[in-house]
Amino acid sequence: MDPIEKKPIFHYRPGARLLSLGTFGCNMDCLNCQNYNLARSKGEDLPCNDMRPEEVVQLAVEKCVQGIGWTFNEPIVWAEFILDTAKEANRKGLFSLLNTNGFIGDGAREELLRCTQVMNVDVKGFTEEFYKKNCNARLEPVLETCTVAKTLGVHVELTYLLIPGLNDSREVVRRFCEWVVDEMTADTPVHFFRFRPFYKLANLPAQTIEKLKEAYDIAKSVGVRFPYYAGVVGEDRQNTYCPKCGELLIKRASQEVTDKVCVKKTEVSRFCPTFSDVEIMLRDNACARCGEHIPVVSGQIRKCAR
Ligand code: SF4
Numbered sequence: 252m253d254p255i256e257k258k259p260i261f262h263y264r265p266g267a268r269l270l271s272l273g274t275f276g277c278n279m280d281c282l283n284c285q286n287y288n289l290a291r292s293k294g295e296d297l298p299c300n301d302m303r304p305e306e307v308v309q310l311a312v313e314k315c316v317q318g319i320g321w322t323f324n325e326p327i328v329w330a331e332f333i334l335d336t337a338k339e340a341n342r343k344g345l346f347s348l349l350n351t352n353g354f355i356g357d358g359a360r361e362e363l364l365r366c367t368q369v370m371n372v373d374v375k376g377f378t379e380e381f382y383k384k385n386c387n388a389r390l391e392p393v394l395e396t397c398t399v400a401k402t403l404g405v406h407v408e409l410t411y412l413l414i415p416g417l418n419d420s421r422e423v424v425r426r427f428c429e430w431v432v433d434e435m436t437a438d439t440p441v442h443f444f445r446f447r448p449f450y451k452l453a454n455l456p457a458q459t460i461e462k463l464k465e466a467y468d469i470a471k472s473v474g475v476r477f478p479y480y481a482g483v484v485g486e487d488r489q490n491t492y493c494p495k496c497g498e499l500l501i502k503r504a505s506q507e508v509t510d511k512v513c514v515k516k517t518e519v520s521r522f523c524p525t526f527s528d529v530e531i532m533l534r535d536n537a538c539a540r541c542g543e544h545i546p547v548v549s550g551q552i553r554k555c556a557r
Contacts, residue, residue: 283450394430
């Protein structure tokens with residue numbers, strides 16, 4: 252059970268709660284994978300629950316959440332199950348959220364996106380060379396997933412993990428931000444995630460807050476209206492401010508997760524903080540001070556029957 256802010260998703264039903272589900276396997280092979288015990292497993296050695304799509308939806312209803320999040324490992328590798336479950340969830344008024352690397356081909360992409368309401372796509376770098384060396388994958392299909400999702404009306408937010416010396420140069424970050432503004436719109440939230448040494452990149456240092464600030468400033472300078480910090484706790488840049496007058500509009504209280512999700516005693520999503528409190532100060536989706544329109548999907552939060 253997670254707040255939607257943990258995914259991170261900041262502009263879709265702030266304060267909504269999700270049932271988060273994952274399995275094992277991934278179609279990428281990232282050197283820094285924080286969930287490698289799930290992503291690289293074939294599943295034989297992991298404790299699993301067998302569930303049918305309708306049982307998942309029933310569990311979500313019982314837990315009184317507003318949506319189901321497909322996360323931890325890559326949802327694309329179990330897209331068929333997600334399709335069946337998301338359709339049933341949508342019928343019950345629940346949204347479906349993908350936490351994805353976006354690396355999916357034309358045929359399956361559209362079908363999956365048509366029953367997805369919200370997604371966070373990890374853009375892992377902004378060169379084909381980076382994707383080849385660090386993820387054993389390609390950048391171009393990932394970018395296409397983002398633009399197709401936008402065209403289909405899916406709410407999309409982007410995460411960019413800043414890895415020291417590998418994808419965090421000013422020039423690469425600038426080109427990524429320019430692509431966001433040109434191809435996704437300036438209103439697309441961008442979460443700059445702090446790298447921590449892990450797995451096959453355990454030799455690198457943790458990313459500095461100064462580098463996050465540099466990326467944030469570059470994003471602002473090229474026109475991204477809602478850049479954020481991610482993978483950190485207690486930073487002002489996890490709040491939403493009016494891009495016109497600077498008024499505080501959504502306040503988020505982040506904190507370290509103490510109750511970790513563990514698989515075989517190893518934590519998954521270990522660097523993702525959670526959010527205990529979300530305070531919304533928007534007035535009819537506009538800044539209460541200057542009236543600037545703020546694109547946040549508020550939607551009807553489903554009330555629990557119990
Ligand atoms: S896409 Fe995510 S789950 Fe897959 S290998 Fe990369 S970091 Fe791990």
